[in-house]
Amino acid sequence: MDKASRRGLSPRLWLAGGWLLLALLAAIFAPLVAPQDPLAQDLMLERLPPFWLNGAEPGYWLGTDSLGRDLLSRLIFGGRIAFMVAFAAAIAACLVGSTLGLIAGYFGGWADRIISRIVDIWMAFPPVLFAILLVAVLGTGLSSVILAIAIIDWTRFCRVIRAEAMGQSRMDYVENARIAGYGRIGIMLREVLPNVVPSIVALLSLEMGIAVIVEAILSFVNLSISTDDPTWGGLIAEGRLSIHQAWWVLVFPLITLILTVLSFSQFGEALKTRFDPVLR
């Protein structure tokens, strides 16, 4: 391993981190950077192609949809919802899942049996159907989407962290801490937790990507947020209808979604190496 990648400055981290930063900044400063109003319709400008094709209009870089709305601006504003869902849902799922996983893995016995059974039952539900069902029950809206994703995906954290905590708990340093008179909870937090943090970080980033996809799926089936605010999934759903007249309305949101999800998972892997003192 060369020095750069040991420090975590691998191309992977740069590319993934660069894209995420770009997308995040664009989403945060959407009103400033978006070239057009994402909701403004203009039937004179319907289905404009992206800038390098004939018939493109300046200021509409990625073209327009069937109602003449600027695609780039809609993508940028859609990013706001995507990132909000990604961060909130992933962090919520992480907190619940990691805590329960740590308890199950470290304490074992009854705690483990109960938590593991719940996880098994939970994972028996098909996740997307579960999400659709939950949103149907909770009602549409940003907070229901976040809540639904957290409720479904905490098991992902729980399983991995449980296994890791279990392995760490068998290590001699845990025994040593017991001999020194540390309490169980103290050992769990001081000795075991730091050793599972790299995995938590990697999972967190991965989960953000998954949350983006789930949100897109929910938008696609029109179950995400109910307003007219653009979302990536919503854009894909619209683009699908006009694929033969204006392919770009489908393709650009798809590329954005794929790049973002891919970046989240790559970024997580790179961070994991960086956080782990042994791999570093």
Added chain:
Amino acid sequence: MNACLEINNLSAVLPNGQRVLRSVSLSVQPGEVRALVGESGAGKTMIGKAVLGVLPSSVRIVEGDMKLEGEDLGKLQPKARRTLIGARTALIPQDPLTALNPSRRIGPQMTDRLVRILGWGGEKADTRIRQLLDEVQIRDPDRVLKSYPHELSGGMRQRVLIAAAFAAEPRLIVADEPTTALDVTVQKQILRLIAALQREHGTAILFVTHDLGVVAKISQKVSVLYAGKVVEEADTVALFAAPQHPYTRALMAATPRYTDPFASLKPVDEAVLAGLAAEIAAADQAWRRPHG
């Protein structure tokens, strides 16, 4: 004067009822090194773990008592027992890699424990740790204290662990095969270090090993273990001069000699093993599992 550690008639069983410790009795006087010797699976480590209160949850003590400086460990509340064990004992473990937390630097790992056990301030603990690192001949304490465990060699890690074990001035140290995981060249140095620190600090050591050579070098008393039963107990000098039990004699005969490197290795004799099996069976027959 109380013995540093006194184990009386200690029996422990697995969930299937099989005894892993068979009425073990032994004592360690203050400042004395007692070796616990036996093959792997003889229950040496189990005794160490029982003393330190970290037996696996599947193993249950069904009889006997352990006294640490006169205090009956079985009669204490769990919390008081933990505190007592924490303050009076320490462990030098077998594998110096897994005994250190891989994600924490050496410095805080060592000082934390002193702060915890002795209630010292961080600075005082730091001074003490540096003093101990000097005693185990670590010449660049600054680098070592800032390192993560994987950045040190096995020998260095074991030195760190020895320093950590002696730092809080425990009365009893359980050394669980502390040289087994190390290079042969490093083993000798580590053994010398433990012996030197032991003399200087006057700490009693329960030294678990399978290596009779190590026993001869470091201990004053020996207990020979087979299948969780103490088959012979003696002063080290007396034991090597005149081993009483056939098993002890067989073990000694099985030790390879440097003087005759091409001689084939001698396993313990069949007849001796048969005798041992009969002895264990007789002991189990006579033993009635206590109620409760």
